[in-house]
Amino acid sequence: MSLFWKLQIEYEKNKTHVTEDVTNKSRVWSSFRGRDIKSIQMILPPSQLTGGRKGFIHFQGYELYNFQIEAGWDLQAGLGKIMAFWFRGKVPCKPVSENIRVMFDKNGDFLIDKHNLEFGKEWGGTAVEGWKEGVPFNKFFCGLFAEKGDRIHEPCR
Amino acid sequence: MALPGVAWLFNTTVNDGEHNLAGSQGSGANSSYWRIFDTAEDKFIFTSDEQNNGDSTTGTIYPVPIPESGSLEAPKTFVWDTSTSTLRQVPLAGTTNGLQNGGDNQYVFCLYFSGPTESIPYLEAWDNLNHATADCAFLNHGGVSLLSAIATTNDPPGSGVWPGAALRGAYSRILLDTAVVPGAGKALYFNMRLSIPSTFTAQTYTAARLFTRFLYS
Numbered sequence: 001m002s003l004f005w006k007l008q009i010e011y012e013k014n015k016t017h018v019t020e021d022v023t024n025k026s027r028v029w030s031s032f033r034g035r036d037i038k039s040i041q042m043i044l045p046p047s048q049l050t051g052g053r054k055g056f057i058h059f060q061g062y063e064l065y066n067f068q069i070e071a072g073w074d075l076q077a078g079l080g081k082i083m084a085f086w087f088r089g090k091v092p093c094k095p096v097s098e099n100i101r102v103m104f105d106k107n108g109d110f111l112i113d114k115h116n117l118e119f120g121k122e123w124g125g126t127a128v129e130g131w132k133e134g135v136p137f138n139k140f141f142c143g144l145f146a147e148k149g150d151r152i153h154e155p156c157r
Numbered sequence: 158m159a160l161p162g163v164a165w166l167f168n169t170t171v172n173d174g175e176h177n178l179a180g181s182q183g184s185g186a187n188s189s190y191w192r193i194f195d196t197a198e199d200k201f202i203f204t205s206d207e208q209n210n211g212d213s214t215t216g217t218i219y220p221v222p223i224p225e226s227g228s229l230e231a232p233k234t235f236v237w238d239t240s241t242s243t244l245r246q247v248p249l250a251g252t253t254n255g256l257q258n259g260g261d262n263q264y265v266f267c268l269y270f271s272g273p274t275e276s277i278p279y280l281e282a283w284d285n286l287n288h289a290t291a292d293c294a295f296l297n298h299g300g301v302s303l304l305s306a307i308a309t310t311n312d313p314p315g316s317g318v319w320p321g322a323a324l325r326g327a328y329s330r331i332l333l334d335t336a337v338v339p340g341a342g343k344a345l346y347f348n349m350r351l352s353i354p355s356t357f358t359a360q361t362y363t364a365a366r367l368f369t370r371f372l373y374s
Contacts, residue, residue: 028374029374030374066374067374068275068276068372068373068374069160069372069373069374070370070371070372071160071370071371071372071373072281072288072368072369072370072371073163073165073368073369074196074286074288074366074367074368075165075194075196075201075366075367075368076196076197076199076200076286076366077196077286078196078197080160080161080162080163082160083288083370086372106287123276123277123372124277124279124330124332126276126277126332128275128276128337128372129275129276129337130275130374
């Protein structure tokens with residue numbers, strides 16, 4: 001059973017939930033309790049971005065959290081296709097969200113990009129649904145990290 | 158929330174009626190106006206005025222002429238129905254600049270979502286299934302796409318000669334509604350047109366692919 005592509009949600013009082021592999025297109029984020037979240041994290045397979053080591057996306061300390069799967073249907077393909085994963089955190093007390101998008105490339109590797117966006121305008125200037133309440137604190141941060149905890153990308157702020 | 162199913166439909170009549178969908182096939186009022194696009198085999202095709210509804214796909218296909226000046230909206234729009242080897246006209250497509258029944262129409266093309274989304278779906282156009290480039294002759298004519306669309310989920314365009322927005326990858330695309338798709342699913346509507354400028358070079362075969370992009374969780 002793969003260790004990768006599972007979303008880990010840590011709640012206050014150190015309770016943790018781990019989802020199934022999110023690439024199987026089933027219910028993920030929407031099936032979890034929507035408050036008291038301390039952090040969200042996902043372990044990613046080894047990639048060029050992480051120097052061939054396992055990596056993980058980590059968000060911690062945000063006022064609100066979100067996780068979404070970007071998908072699409074092609075007129076001439078007939079099947080839905082997962083395009084990317086979005087991890088989102090609303091900065092405490094500011095109308096800003098920090099967003100990391102994990103995209104797949106045609107070689108099976110993945111890429112990430114980061115976006116600081118006006119809160120409530122994350123999708124082409126329109127709102128996205130599915131925010132869940134976190135436990136905000138001053139040292140909020142997010143990024144892609146490699147195994148052993150090395151930060152690969154600077155926090156997106 | 159699982160990945161919602163998506164069905165592409167098109168109105169084969171001059172009746173500007175909503176598809177009163179009950180499931181993706183639809184069985185309510187007006188459902189006889191609509192046909193499901195066979196995503197494995199069918200394709201949209203833009204032609205000149207000589208083409209007629211029901212023409213065989215193995216017969217003559219009349220291409221859109223390149224105008225001597227200015228630009229020309231494709232006179233007619235069809236779906237290439239592979240299962241019956243016929244061209245099925247979409248008579249309400251386009252604007253009044255075409256030569257069918259285009260104009261201020263609301264219910265022309267439909268994307269039916271069977272379940273909820275967490276974002277408003279986009280309609281996009283790309284070169285191929287990689288959805289990475291939008292540079293074919295129709296999507297990148299000097300940096301401008303010749304394919305335009307307008308969302309009509311909530312209202313008709315408001316004008317018989319609606320401008321719409323060019324479709325070109327993620328650079329230029331349209332949101333199909335003003336809110337996310339609710340839990341019960343929803344039919345989203347749009348209209349589209351192709352305009353050929355005098356500077357266009359004739360193509361032997363070039364295809365663009367329509368695509369809808371959205372979020373779920």
